[in-house]
Amino acid sequence: MTSPLAVGGNRARWEDLPESVHAVIERAVGGRVIGAASQPGGFSPAMASVLTLADGRTVFAKAVTEERSEYAAGAIRRETDILAGLPPRVPAPALIWGGDHIDEAGDWAIMVTEAVDGWTPAQPWQPDELRRFLDAATVLADSLTPAPFPAPAVAEDPDFVGNWATLTHPHLDELVELEFGWVAATEGDALLHGDLRADNFLLTRTGFTVVDWPAACLGVRWLDLMISLPSVAMHGGGDAEALWSAHPLSREADPGAVDSVLATLAGYFLARAVLPPVPLLPTLRDFQRAQGEVALRWLSGRRGWS
CATH class of the missing domain: 3.30.200.20 (Phosphorylase Kinase; domain 1)
Incomplete structure (x- = not known):
């Protein structure tokens, strides 16, 4: 599909x-x-x-x-x-x-x-463009740590917490517990883009430009990369865990914090996917559902769930 x-x-x-x-x-x-x-x-x-x-x-x-x-x-x-x-x-x-x-x-x-003279990466992902996108996550983290100005912490957004209480899953208790760790897992002094995806990324002849910044917030340096990987994986970029573990930013992350973030992201996307459609944005719920399913499969593999 x-x-x-x-x-x-x-x-x-x-x-x-x-x-x-x-x-x-x-x-x-x-x-x-x-x-x-x-x-x-x-x-x-x-x-x-x-x-x-x-x-x-x-x-x-x-x-x-x-x-x-x-x-x-x-x-x-x-x-x-x-x-x-x-x-x-x-x-x-x-x-x-x-x-x-x-x-x-x-x-x-x-x-x-x-106006940026550039182009969005092809979907499905092409290897060279994907490499440049993944490298850009490190450039962003280095450029924006510490944050150049005050901003709300990502953990202050109430939409990210409490979602698993509205959902069902065989490992629901564990998911709720992991989601509870979201605040500690995401604490950091980096300014995050907050919505890093192919459609917000322009390749140029000499580098790249990241666009669409309204979700910028404070958090841990590796969070932008993690947020991006469900969409990368679902659009042919490869296995999310393999991409994550091969990336330099993954070496900065505690495995438990990674699981907490994945549980929270999966709950956020899946809870929104079952809400009523957004007026004028008929495709949004399907896009959220697809990202949530990738994040949950990724977490299930890490936790050894069937």
């Missing part, structure tokens, strides 16, 4: 936006937009497009109203703040402008960054 891709669908497009929003973005970039290429990847109904300007420059812009998606609007505002604080050494897009705009269509959250 083909694994679901990280494409939520129903993105707004440049031509869907009112002229007042066009005008805000054109003032921010100092040029008239003559072309727009929508970027379909990711789970957001916001506009996300590479814009071509009359003078030949290109920029990347996101925009959405709170009425269309309060969550997406909040994510754009958080990402604006994160990008404004990231030091130049971090491989992330440079922020050009971010702010709010109110018109008859609603309360808009808008962000404009540089």
Whole structure:
């Protein structure tokens, strides 16, 4: 069975936006937009497009109203703040402008960054691109430890805990106990991207750029890699445990902490997979289910469960 891709669908497009929003973005970039290429990847109904300007420059812009998606609007505002604080050494897009705009269509959250000349890795994964992605996890960890600015700890997010209490499994008591260790397992002083996947990663001729930063938080250095591996494995990247154990960051992790993280991730994804569909994002629940199943199989292998 083909694994679901990280494409939520129903993105707004440049031509869907009112002229007042066009005008805000054109003032921010100092040029008239003559072309727009929508970027379909990711789970957001916001506009996300590479814009071509009359003078030949290109920029990347996101925009959405709170009425269309309060969550997406909040994510754009958080990402604006994160990008404004990231030091130049971090491989992330440079922020050009971010702010709010109110018109008859609603309360808009808008962000404009540089347009990265790059491409997302092929899915299923190709060996060279996968190698570059896995190497990038170390670069991110080294670039963002210690964190360059204060941020909430990943353990402060209440969505990650208590999920196994709503699920069933032959080893439920053990899963609940492992999930209880999430806070201690993830404690650290690194700034994490928080959502490292192929659709948030651009390969370039000289390196890579990581995009989509609203989930940035504090935690242990190796957590971004672990969060990424369920999606890597389900899209043909190989066995998650083999990828993990071969990676330099795995040598920094206590095995018990790894199991606690895997139990928590599996519970988080599987509990969300059975919630009602998200309006405008019909594929999200299947994507969460697939990641949860990979994480649970990975944990089962480590624990010797049948």
